[in-house]
Amino acid sequence: MSATRPDPDRLLADITAEKRRAARGKLKIFFGACPGVGKTYAMLQALEQLRSEGKRVLVGVAETHGRSETARLLQDLPQLPLREVEYRGRTLREFDLDAALAASPDLIAVDELAHSNIEGSRHRKRWQDVEELLAAGTDVHSTLNVQHLESLNDVVGRITGVHVRETVPDHVFDQADDVVVVDLPADELLKRLAEGKVYLPDAAQRAREHFFRKGNLIALRELALRRAADRVDAQMNDYRRTRAIEAVWPARERLLVGLAGTDDDERLVRDAARLARKLEADWIAAHVDVTQERRGKHARGRIARTLELAASLGAETATLPGTDVADALVACARARNVNRLLLGHKPRSPWRFWHRSIADRIGRRHPDLDLIVIAPGARQRAPQIPRERGAPRIKWLPYLWSxxxxxxxxxxxxxxxxxxxxxxxxxxxxxxxxxxxxxxxxxxxxxxxxxxxxxxxxxxxxxxxxxxxxxxxxxxxxxxxxxxxxxxxxxxxxxxxxARVAAARERRAVMLARLSRELAGALVTEQIAEIALRDFGSGFHAKMALALPDAQDRVRAVAHNTIEIDESIAQWVYDHAQAAGAGTGTLSAAKARYIPLKAPMRVRGVLALEFDSAEPLREPEEQRLLEACCGQLALALERVHYVEVAQNTLVQIEGERMRNTLLSAMSHDLRTPLTTILGAAQAANAQLGDHAVAPLLGSIIEQAQAMLRLIENLLDMARLQSRGVELNRQWQSLEEIVGSALRELREPLRAHPLKVDVPPNLPLLEVDALLIERVLVNLLENAAKHTPAGTPIDVRARNESGNVVIEIDDAGPGLPNIAPEKLFDPFERGHKESSVAGIGLGLALARRIIEAHGGKIEARPRSPRGASFIVTLPAPAQPQLEIA
Amino acid sequence: MITAGMSARILLVEDDANIRRFVRAALQDEGFEVFEAETCKRALIEASTRQPDLAIVDLGLPDDDGKQFIARVRGWSALPVVVLSAREREEEKVAALDAGADDYLVKPFGVPELLARVRAQLRRRAQVDASSGSSTIVFGDIAVDLATHEVRRRGEIVHLTPIEFRLLAALIRGHGRVLTHRQLLHEVWGPGYVERAHYLRVHMANLRHKLEDDPAQPQHLVTELQVGYRLTGL
Structure with missing residues (x-):
């Protein structure tokens, strides 16, 4: 039976993915075969529909291409103004990401997902802007043509002969929540084109005869429909997996693509990506870094770029060390349980006729591995990359010595x-x-x-x-x-x-070992920063700075040597846990590269590196070393953080214990004598009757009672001040609390006509009843104490937009002449040195209690005279009552 | 048991000599006969030998919890017990009431308040003994017929739902005792509902609005915050 159960790990991964998706905005892509099929129009129409349903929609950017129907549709929709950017003396207009994030509509339309942003924008590509909008929880509608999909880019190029540089990674398309295929038969499109309904900019006129041929259009349309259908297939499988509908769980296929470092690699990677998707296989793109082969900077850069492309198409990438390409690839295949190996065909060099191709050797030695050899593409004229400036300068001195x-x-x-x-x-x-x-x-x-x-x-x-x-x-x-x-x-x-390679490896290993040894000994963040500053600077030939978050999650530069850190970039990197700055796809105009320090629990800081050389970290090993070092740094920061947390907790627990001991001792030792004083005086008073000493006993009783209230207030204040105070929250009816408070204050309130209005339909409150009673007692007592006898006191409660508002009004002399909010500060008293007892702790306590309940309290003067105190408490969702 | 002219006997269980002294003075001044006990053990002996009409019990005793005393005494006697407790000991107070105490006072308490409670408990005791025959209970301007479930206020019939009537009847049976939330929920709704205090809040509010002139300042259906309810004026 176990075979029919879905893999729990995968299910868990699905659930986490689902959770992440729930918080994210939803992406809907209007997908078409070629320009002119009406994607933008369809998108705007959908937007209009949603707007009429009451959603807050916004057009972030929409290209009308001069089409009147689209422009008419656009007129009625709220539009975000475009950002104007000065670029090389021209003013260009670009989608304004920050304004879109600030506006935070329910839904935003961002046309042309594949668009490349103007240099100097935060992201290089518009789809990255869209990702950020989604992460912020905004739904996005966007449009995309099939030719802009990364994995199909070259196929379309081969069909139409027109290559586009702007691409969108397939994962963006595959992870979109909804894809709508905007379809138009080829004949229809050609008709529209002939009628001039589809207007093409001048630049596209040249491509027109190539691109808009009927054969092309049919092929593109088929490609788009098939790709969309593939996506539906994948969704169906996902659904099956989560519902365990059928027991189709074959062992997953795994492909390995060997990259040789030639011009054909890119095509090889794209083919592999397509094949992997068809087979639903995981795939690995590997390059064998042969130690004896020395490669120029250019070649290394190309390999790095190809590996990046593979990663963006969903591959796992690896650089394998080894002396023999075939052996290294086979070893990797065996270790990772790969059943198919993809290689590019390399024509045999006429000079090395004895040399067998790698595919040949693997095929002979390991007949059990499936080998797929991809034919070389028609020799595309690879863009001639200009010779790197100053790269292969011959050094004359060794020849002289020779x-x-x-x-x-x-x-x-x-x-x-x-x-x-x-x-x-x-x-x-x-x-x-x-x-x-x-x-x-x-x-x-x-x-x-x-x-x-x-x-x-x-x-x-x-x-x-x-x-x-x-x-x-x-x-x-x-x-x-x-x-x-x-x-x-x-x-x-x-x-x-x-020897040099070995020495470089040695240097890296030593650096990592030294860093981890030194970090292991660091006890405070300052030490970590100092170590990082010393080791990173020398190890990577770079100037660096470290920015760490404060308690409010704002990052601040804590250590740097001679570089200026841009804290806004650092903050972005910290918030998004993504690298930015020089050499990355985001904010690449910045001078330094900003790398998030990701520890297991969360991002712990941001490292900014300004490299001395123009093209740093071309070597994959250097890249990996940097990652490892950043990992070490992040781990050390996290460790120190938890050490601090543990220490603080200890201190806090100790302090809390002391405070509680003190409080309970105080409350007992202060109250017991007062009980006796008060009780004895009252007992004596009852016996004395009209004796001349009776008034003296009366003042003892009065003062003892005042002192008692002060002590209660003090103790409550102290208890509430200790952090993590547990409110004894229960469902309470305000009417009962008011009733209880009024009963306690029967005597002092007797001199005032009282009007109480607590409507029966008030919601129940989830509060600590004794504390709220304390607030009402303090407020009412103040009212009774500070207003002349005979003036009325009103207690009113009402339900006001999800809150319960309690208002206590008097008609006394009004509020003292200080700022109303200062009234609630401890030991602030309205009238200095007045004969009325009490030291203004009552209002401070009231505020603390109300704030602990998530409410607020304020004082307002009344006209013509008097003051009113207003308490607002949140009314939560009411508890269920069964009909018993 | 108490008849006119015969003074009531009160057992005072309290370990603080100062408090004992003034409570005794106040009670004796009212004409009560007072016996003292400092410990729980001593109090049990006094309770069995002196046959008191009422006990005043401090919850914090040196040898044992005052709750133990109440539970033991309840085994063989229905004598009214008034508990003295510190303010922050909410749960202890409720536990004592659940264990069978009839009323409570929070320290520091006023002597007039104490005397009022003692008198109320003694009167209640007398009423319970006397009122076994009649099925109609009267408090204030409200008359409740426990047999016919008829409730009249100033002579006019008041319609109560079955739950509200059961609640009122439970309070009447308590005869001025403080009934804890748990006791009321158990009696009216059943053992499965003892944690749902919000039921009580809703139905008590209805009852107050039907029977009280000013529900925010009730004369009879009195709220003891965080503890329970009592019916006064019987």
């Missing part, structure tokens, strides 16, 4: 020739070549080989001091000598290169 070494060898040989035979002296030249190759590298080594042969010929082979050779025997010697010299030179040069 020449000098040969001359020195010649001089020594001429001396040795007196003693030794010519055949032995040749060995000296060989030694020289080996040494030169070892010290100075491959080029000078080869130069030395030729020069040594020339010198030997010129100075020692008869006829001497001439390049001509008398004995043909020496020709053989020359060839042999040249051969040996070149081979040893090559070997030693390779050795040198490997």
């Amino acid at each position: 020449t000098l070494a040969c001359f020195a060898a010649t001089a020594v040989a001429s001396v040795l020739l007196r003693v030794f035979d010519l055949a032995n002296v040749v060995m000296l030249f060989l030694l020289t070549v080996v040494l030169v190759a070892l010290r100075l590298g491959r080029g000078p080594g080869a130069w030395a080989a030729f020069l040594a042969v020339a010198c030997f010929d010129f100075f020692f082979v008869p006829p001497k001091l001439s390049m001509s050779v008398g004995d043909t025997q020496y020709i053989f010697t020359f060839v042999l000598m040249l051969g040996v010299a070149l081979i040893t030179g090559q070997l030693t040069a390779r050795l040198r290169h490997e």
